Amino acid sequence: MTNQDVVVSEMGISAGGAALPGAGGPALFACRSAAAGAMSMRQAYLDLAAVAAAARSASCTWAEAMRASSPTRSSRSAADVDEFTAWVRKHPSALSEFEQIAGASKGKKIVMFLDYDGTLSPIVADPDAAFMSDAMRAAVREVAKRFPTAIVSGRCRDKVRNFVGLSELYYAGSHGMDIKGPSSNPESVLCQPASEFLPMIDEVYKALVEKTKSTPGAKVENNKFCLSVHFRCVDEKRWNALGEQVKDVIKEYPLLKLTQGRKVLEIRPSIKWDKGKALEFLLESLGFANSSDVLPVYIGDDRTDEDAFKVLRKRGQGLGILVSKFPKETNASYSLQDPDEVMEFLLRLVEWTRKPSSSSSSSMIRPRVS
Numbered sequence: 001m002t003n004q005d006v007v008v009s010e011m012g013i014s015a016g017g018a019a020l021p022g023a024g025g026p027a028l029f030a031c032r033s034a035a036a037g038a039m040s041m042r043q044a045y046l047d048l049a050a051v052a053a054a055a056r057s058a059s060c061t062w063a064e065a066m067r068a069s070s071p072t073r074s075s076r077s078a079a080d081v082d083e084f085t086a087w088v089r090k091h092p093s094a095l096s097e098f099e100q101i102a103g104a105s106k107g108k109k110i111v112m113f114l115d116y117d118g119t120l121s122p123i124v125a126d127p128d129a130a131f132m133s134d135a136m137r138a139a140v141r142e143v144a145k146r147f148p149t150a151i152v153s154g155r156c157r158d159k160v161r162n163f164v165g166l167s168e169l170y171y172a173g174s175h176g177m178d179i180k181g182p183s184s185n186p187e188s189v190l191c192q193p194a195s196e197f198l199p200m201i202d203e204v205y206k207a208l209v210e211k212t213k214s215t216p217g218a219k220v221e222n223n224k225f226c227l228s229v230h231f232r233c234v235d236e237k238r239w240n241a242l243g244e245q246v247k248d249v250i251k252e253y254p255l256l257k258l259t260q261g262r263k264v265l266e267i268r269p270s271i272k273w274d275k276g277k278a279l280e281f282l283l284e285s286l287g288f289a290n291s292s293d294v295l296p297v298y299i300g301d302d303r304t305d306e307d308a309f310k311v312l313r314k315r316g317q318g319l320g321i322l323v324s325k326f327p328k329e330t331n332a333s334y335s336l337q338d339p340d341e342v343m344e345f346l347l348r349l350v351e352w353t354r355k356p357s358s359s360s361s362s363s364m365i366r367p368r369v370s
């Protein structure tokens with residue numbers, strides 16, 4: 001594999017085990033016990049040198065890994081095509097394998113998990129303009145009529161909820177650290193395992209905005225329980241300097257960690273909670289914790305989605321589908337190339353449930369309330 005294919009894992013480096021002041025507060029949320037790891041959290045030191053070391057061990061720099069996270073090549077060489085073909089052999093298209101997937105889901109209850117950016121909406125330069133199409137919205141609405149459906153995003157829950165605009169879904173914002181069920185259900189589940197971090201995140205947001213304002217194109221996005229520093233519109237020559245600016249701010253906050261997404265550095269609480277935990281929490285809330293007849297399907301395009309793919313692999317249950325036009329290291333079993341293919345897959349699934357021969361259980365399930 002070339003450097004371009006390397007996916008560098010989480011960039012936070014752990015040490016010690018300090019508890020967060022105030023962590024023993026009232027048990028407000030249903031997921032509190034599941035988030036017990038948050039209370040005995042690792043103290044994480046953010047260090048771009050460590051990030052670079054992790055990247056080096058994968059034989060590339062963190063900036064190269066950042067570039068590779070969202071390649072912009074317009075044309076592909078024959079070697080690129082061959083490499084992609086070989087990769088697709090290992091991670092077949094969920095569209096070409098649709099009949100097999102449909103067969104595997106017979107008699108099972110599908111639960112659909114969808115990432116937002118790069119999965120339901122195309123990647124664009126301005127994070128505030130990442131709208132999904134009406135056609136995609138209609139497809140997701142049809143899916144949600146048949147299967148419990150959750151949007152699992154790095155974004156702030158309210159923001160992604162506004163982009164998607166469907167009240168009947170579960171939304172897990174801030175990389176799963178802010179989960180809420182359909183608004184029509186007053187008993188809906190709620191999970192906020194990092195609520196103690198809110199004041200810290202706000203403080204760091206202000207500090208990052210101030211620190212990075214000298215870097216043209218840099219943008220800091222407040223995702224409530226985590227923050228994103230966007231590199232996409234920053235000249236690559238300034239990436240290292242911007243990384244240093246981020247490091248300068250974060251070094252004062254050892255309880256936060258840094259992860260890398262598609263041309264973005266993400267700052268989040270160093271708790272044992274991620275999109276994989278959110279997936280498990282939602283399955284449990286829906287009453288599927290130990291069920292063998294459930295088929296969770298998770299579709300996502302980014303490194304943070306790997307946590308969910310890993311959970312599915314570990315459970316030996318469900319389908320992980322990576323959205324990518326380029327070969328990437330992944331724990332997903334299948335692939336789709338872009339949001340258009342995601343929409344086609346969703347529509348085929350909807351179509352399939354209409355066939356009398358499909359015996360997938362598509363009835364809506366009410367979540368258990370703890």
Ligand SMILES: O=P(O)(O)OC[C@H]1O[C@H](O[C@H]2O[C@H](CO)[C@@H](O)[C@H](O)[C@H]2O)[C@H](O)[C@@H](O)[C@@H]1O
Binds near residue numbers: 118228264
């Ligand atoms: O988990 P996701 O829903 O995929 O969210 C991950 C990040 O997505 C957004 O950033 C990405 O999409 C932007 C719009 O297309 C793009 O400009 C950016 O370069 C991408 O990294 C979002 O803005 C971030 O806050 C999320 O963390």
